[in-house]
Amino acid sequence: MKSPLIHNLPIETLQLDAPECFTYPFYYQPHPLCVAAAECVKAELCSFPEWEIEKENGKMFGVLVVLDKETGERGFLAAYSGNIQGRNDYPYFVPPVFNLLNPSGYFVKEEKAISEINHRIDSLPGVDPTICNLKSERKIRSKALQQWLFQQYVVNNAMGDKRNVLQIFDGKIPPGGTGECCGPKLLQAAYNLDLKPLCMAEFWMGATPKDELRIEGNYYTACRSKCRPVLTYMMQGLKIEDNPLLEKNRKMVALLKILYEDEAIIVIDKPSGMLAVPGKDDVPSVFDVIRDKYPDIKGPIIVHRLDMDTSGIMVLAKNEQSYKELQRQFIAHEVEKHYVALLDATNINTVEKVGKIILPLCLNPDDRPRQIVSEKYGKYAETNYVLGDYTPEGYLRVDFYPATGRTHQLRVHAAHKLGLNAPIVGDNLYGKSAERLYLHAQDIKFVHPLTGETVTFTSVCPY
Numbered sequence: 001m002k003s004p005l006i007h008n009l010p011i012e013t014l015q016l017d018a019p020e021c022f023t024y025p026f027y028y029q030p031h032p033l034c035v036a037a038a039e040c041v042k043a044e045l046c047s048f049p050e051w052e053i054e055k056e057n058g059k060m061f062g063v064l065v066v067l068d069k070e071t072g073e074r075g076f077l078a079a080y081s082g083n084i085q086g087r088n089d090y091p092y093f094v095p096p097v098f099n100l101l102n103p104s105g106y107f108v109k110e111e112k113a114i115s116e117i118n119h120r121i122d123s124l125p126g127v128d129p130t131i132c133n134l135k136s137e138r139k140i141r142s143k144a145l146q147q148w149l150f151q152q153y154v155v156n157n158a159m160g161d162k163r164n165v166l167q168i169f170d171g172k173i174p175p176g177g178t179g180e181c182c183g184p185k186l187l188q189a190a191y192n193l194d195l196k197p198l199c200m201a202e203f204w205m206g207a208t209p210k211d212e213l214r215i216e217g218n219y220y221t222a223c224r225s226k227c228r229p230v231l232t233y234m235m236q237g238l239k240i241e242d243n244p245l246l247e248k249n250r251k252m253v254a255l256l257k258i259l260y261e262d263e264a265i266i267v268i269d270k271p272s273g274m275l276a277v278p279g280k281d282d283v284p285s286v287f288d289v290i291r292d293k294y295p296d297i298k299g300p301i302i303v304h305r306l307d308m309d310t311s312g313i314m315v316l317a318k319n320e321q322s323y324k325e326l327q328r329q330f331i332a333h334e335v336e337k338h339y340v341a342l343l344d345a346t347n348i349n350t351v352e353k354v355g356k357i358i359l360p361l362c363l364n365p366d367d368r369p370r371q372i373v374s375e376k377y378g379k380y381a382e383t384n385y386v387l388g389d390y391t392p393e394g395y396l397r398v399d400f401y402p403a404t405g406r407t408h409q410l411r412v413h414a415a416h417k418l419g420l421n422a423p424i425v426g427d428n429l430y431g432k433s434a435e436r437l438y439l440h441a442q443d444i445k446f447v448h449p450l451t452g453e454t455v456t457f458t459s460v461c462p463y
Helices: 034-045 049-054 106-123 130-152 182-190 226-236 244-253 286-293 320-331 409-415
Strands: 059-068 074-080 154-156 163-166 193-204 257-261 265-270 311-317 336-343 354-359 362-363 371-374 382-392 396-402 439-447 454-460
Touching: 034 074, 034 193, 059 182, 074 182, 106 130, 106 154, 106 371, 130 163, 154 182, 182 336, 193 362, 193 396, 265 286, 286 311, 311 320, 311 454, 336 409, 382 409, 396 409
Parallel strands: 311 439
Antiparallel strands: 059 074, 059 193, 154 163, 257 265, 265 311, 336 396, 336 439, 354 382, 362 371, 382 396, 439 454
16 A cells, blocks of 8 residues: 555455445444544554543544555445544544644634633723624634635535535635544545545544433444435445435335325324435425325325334324314423334443433434434423333333423433433434334324314334
8 A cells, every 4th residue: 555544454454355346424334344444543542642532522523434446356445433532643644624723824823822812802802892892803804714714714626526515515604623524634634645545434432421322333324414414425436326215215105005094084004114204315305295185185194203213193284273282282292202223221320210311402413313412402301201121122111201392202211321322223324223213102192273182102012
């Protein structure tokens, strides 16, 4: 290999075939070559002194398996997101797309100048008339520095074209940290070294963050808000795997069952792997199927949602009056819901059979659709649970009775270290992937919007 940045894969990987297409980084299972490369990185970290301190915070790492176009040899590149102990230039890992930490560079100098303005503002009494001018100067300089910074992140694609991050985002200011994740670093290094990218994967090492749900050794998809636009551009010219969600959702349409309907409501059994509402990938959703089947429905249809990978009961409205009444019941927490899940309960936090979890949740704006626990920004979320028996596979059955209905509430409350500390089996966002997410909406109880009677519907758990 012609560069010290290219590392050898284990000998036992020589018999493994390279993938025909490059990884679709927003939904994937890591290729065995990437798994082998990741194990090499984990071993390297054992002799990396700075990591002993950094691992208390945790960090995302990435590997990119590459082909040397001249020799035909395979190797891999390694990267970490952001910096480790204030450095982004450790020799085992690829360099940053742009070195914003250069002590003599414009970014560091201008950031220091802005910090000095902050100190001046803090040192002045609140009535000082110069504070307004200083704040105005700070705002102008901060915005200009941000614009300048993203113009410095110039990335290549496989066709040899170049763009800066600001251009990729069509002039809109990208989220903070764009260009500092593993994916862009790895692809940029590969193009600079004239290597062919074969497959890529990212994995978490170190402690679980306080707010986020990251588990050491687990693989994660590239973040969408920061990385999707950049990686989509950088992968132009590569033959990419099809988005697995497209075919998966198409197959799910045939499995959707209508359990009940009358002139006011429709009750369906949604299969795991099907979207409730249309998404960005133009795949069939519950909304699409019902709208096609009942073209005469007026007004909204979807009263509440289930995650794409959650199966089970959903209630839909056939007219606006029913929609408004059902939505009112959901907002007022008058609807009773019962979910059944299997937990990967290796390190479960409790031995109490019955309990309650209260952890406030909000969206992670930099990594949609992931949710985080946040005392400052999160909305109140409450889940009651009853632990059941262990399955022959060693999973713990649990019944969830959510009192609120936040996005990913049960998944986060199960996986978070302040919750059960036991991810739901098959949770590719907060745990480990499997053939499906083992979370099923089994029962729902509400007042019928037309008759006023209390009704209950059941979809028997399939596992």
